[in-house]
Amino acid sequence: MKELRLAVLIDADNVPYANIKEMLEEISKNGTPTIKRIYADWTKPTLSGWKNVLLENAITPIQQYSYTTGKNSSDSALIIDAMDILYSDKVDGFCIVSSDSDFTRLATRLREAGMKVIGIGEQKTPYPFITACDKFIYIEILKSSAQEEAPETTKNKKEEHSISKIDKRLIKLLSDSVSDLADESGWTFLGEVGNFILKKKPDFDPRNYGFPKLLLLIKSTDKFLIEERETGTKTVKHIYVKTK
Secondary structure, rough: OOOOOEEEEEEHHHOOOOOHHHHHHHHHHOOOEEEEEEEOOOOOOOOOOEEEHHHHHHHHEEOHHHHHHHOOOOHHHHHHHHHHHHHHHOEEEEEEEEOOHHHHHHHHHOOOOOOOEEEEEEOOOOHHHHHHOOOOEEHHHHHHHOOOOOOOEEEEEEOOOOOOOOOHHHHHHHHHHHHOOOOOOOOEHHHHHHHHHHHHHHOOOOOHHHHOOOOHHHHHOOOOOEEEEOOOOOOOOOEEEOOO
């Protein structure tokens, strides 16, 4: 399978620089960042903390002066660059790093052009931008992963590193998704469930609930039967799930 070439475009005014390393590692799980640019008015002293981060991670800073007080002018520069990159045919997808709803229409337009769009931002990100992306990742779960020095096993530790609660809506989302994909016997291949849920809810991620994998999240609900099936390869087994 061909790995996606991604253009990573970062809105420096709307994301913290402290976890940029974790963000880039996360992006690398989805493809190869072939273009990395960050937009801001770099004359502002408040952005001085970005300097070392940009050098360490080979991110190209794009200067955009603030012509009007109170208006984020770097938004328009990012959008114009995104469209230029789109028509250059150099990438297969985009990663927009921002917590700003101004990029909702951009994400929609890029997807209309057949691009995969991944969003990364804080929990405060307006939902229209989240749903405009194929997948949206919260910075807060990347912070939690970075803080973990060893695997945590206690319930309290899980709750510390989660940003969402397991509730009836989540259980229904999981149950409905498993049922929608189920064969005549009611079993569903777990490998298809995660991608199917993302189509319904782009910000879904087991790490939001304190679990590194979907299987562990499903097991914790005690609402599903789980079956391991042989594949003919000793080291590979397929996991199937079924609602109880």
